[in-house]
Structures are given as structure tokens and as C-alpha cells.
Amino acid sequence: MYQLIIGAVAVVIFAALTLLLWLGGQHWADARLRAELVAVAQQEQQIGGALTLYRQENVGSSIGTDAVLLAQLQLGGYLRDVPPGAWSVSPDGRRMSRRLDGQTAASCAHMNALVGAGAVCPPCDSDADKSVPICRQP
Template sequence: MYQLIIGAIAVVIFTALTLLIWLGGHQWIDATLRAELIAVSQQEQQISGALTLYRQENLGSSIGTDAVLLAQLHLGGYLRDVPPGAWSVSPDGRRMSRQLDGQTAASCARMNALVGAGAVCPPCDSDADKSVPICQQP
């Protein structure tokens, strides 16, 4: 009898978890996308702040782009750690981007919709990419 009760409880728990994932799975996906977007945004702000500080202390001189720039900011003590991922930084330092993990056109559009920029995902090399936070890398 004890084993029958344990079996019934296990079935009820399994059914409840299945329903929870099936009915609320999209909210977990949205929360994951939102968390990744916030993390990348914070890393972008750290890079921007470190680059601004470097330029103020070194009279606006440039130290390169992309990985070279991040390594120099780290070695100079402007960044504690280099943010993970393959960052792309424009020569003037005004435009930074990083390919998000597992990014597809659908996840890109979903992230833009989450932040209220419409469910679109323009290519990163177009003029339309300046109006949305996430663009699709070529």
C-alpha cells in the first residue's frame, strides 16, 4: 500500500511539473532573454565607462578596436575583467555589440519586443539597427 501511495504522489508531482512547464514555459524563456539582455547592457556600460575614463586621462587617444581595445583597457586597469564574448567596438567607441548566445532572428525579434521596440530584427549593418537594441549579425 505504501508503494502505491508513493507512486501516486510521484505521478501527481510529475503531472504538475509538466503542466507548469507547458503552460508557463514561455515566461521562463522571456525571463532568460531579458536577463541576458540586461547582462549585455551592463557589460556595454562598463566598457563605455572604461573607454571614456581612458580617453579623459590620455587626451582622447585611441587604443584600437574590438579585442585589442578590451585587452588594453584591462591591462591599463580601466576594466577589472574583460566581459565575456566576442565584442565588436567601433573605432570611435560609440557603437558596441556582442553576438548573443544562441541568437536567431526569432529570438532577436522577441527581445526587441520585450523592451518595447517592436517585434523586428534588422541586420546590424543597416540604418534601422540604430532604433532597436538588438540587431541580427550577418
């Protein structure tokens, strides 16, 4: 009798977990996506702050772009660690971006919708769109 009760409890727990995953899966995926967006935004702020400090101390000098820029900021003590990922920094240093892991035009539209920016992303089929980070191939 004891084994029957344990078996029934195990089946109920398994069914509840399955139902929870089935009904809440999209909410968890959205939460993971939001967490990744927040992490990228914080890393962008760190790079921007380090770049501002560098420019204030080294007026008029240039240290390159993208990976070279980040490596120089780290070597100069402005960044403790280079944030992970392939960062692209505009030549004027005002815009930084990083392609998210597994990002597609559909996931871009979903992220934009999550942050309230409209579910629109470039189609990546024109030469003008090739400069947009979402359209760059990893």
C-alpha cells in the same frame, strides 16, 4: 497500501511538474532572455565607463577597436576583466554591441518586442545590413 499511496503521490507530483513546464515554458524562456539582455547592458556600461576614463586620462590617443581595445583597457587597469563574448566597438567608441549566443533574426525580433523596441530586425540580405551586429556571422 503504503507503496500505492507513495506511487500515487509521485505520479501527481510528476504530472504537476510536467504541466508547470508545459504551461510556463515560454515565460521562463522570456525571463532567461531578459536576464541575458540585462547582463549585456551592464557589461556595455562597464566598457563605456572604462573607455570614458581612458579617454579622460589619455586625451588624443587611440588604443584600437574591438578585442584590441578591450585588452588594452584591461591592461591599463580600466577593466578588471574583459566581458565574455565577441564585442564590437564603433570607431568613435560610442556604440558597443555583442551578438547573443544562438541569436537569429527571429530571436532578435523577439528580444526587441520584449524591450518595447518593436519586433523589427534587419533582414541581413543587403550590404548595408552586414555591418549590423545581429547580421554578423560568429
